[in-house]
Amino acid sequence: MTQNFTTRTLDLTTGSREGVFDLTRECARFLQEAAQGRDGLLNVFVPHATAGIAVIETGAGSDEDLLAALKDLLPADDRWRHRHGSPGHGRDHVLPAFVPPHATLPVVAGELALGTWQSVTLVDTNVDNPRRQVRLSFLG
Incomplete structure (x- = not known):
């Protein structure tokens, strides 16, 4: 079986507040082009x-609940x-230990095989960096 690897970088502006940013549509658009109906894996990094x-x-x-839980777990104070x-800001550098910088997701017939209520999101608590990149890679 021949496998193809395709990758693309998304440039995002997250602004100056903490947030959970839905990437599901961008992932689906990428897979329309990259997967072309094939099964495989999507890595989001x-x-x-x-x-x-x-x-x-x-x-x-749930997105607001996640941010509230992170504030409780990783307070933005001077302990860092x-x-x-x-x-x-030191807490922002601990965040990836709790919310990893990647996810690998199944792709079936060219589409993300997510559960009914699942979305792929970028979690960003760093108010000092309003510009982010996310790399999407398809192997299939």
Whole structure:
């Protein structure tokens, strides 16, 4: 079986507030071109030390709940040894240990095989960096 590998980088503006940004449509658009109806794997990777990729429900409060849980778990205060940037920015550098910078997802017949309420999201708590890149790679 011949396998193809295709990759693309998304350039995103996340703004100056913490957020959960839905990437599901961008992933689907990429797969229309890259997968062309084939089965395979989609890898979503954010090459930043202060952001992560999560597969969660969005729009029904789960995205806000995730940010609230991260604030409880990783408060933006002066406890962090990593001390450049905004107050509490050190916690942003710990975030990828809890929300990893990647996800690998199944692709069936050219489409993401997500559950009914699942979305692919970028989780960004770093208010100092409003520009992000996300690399989408398809192997199939």
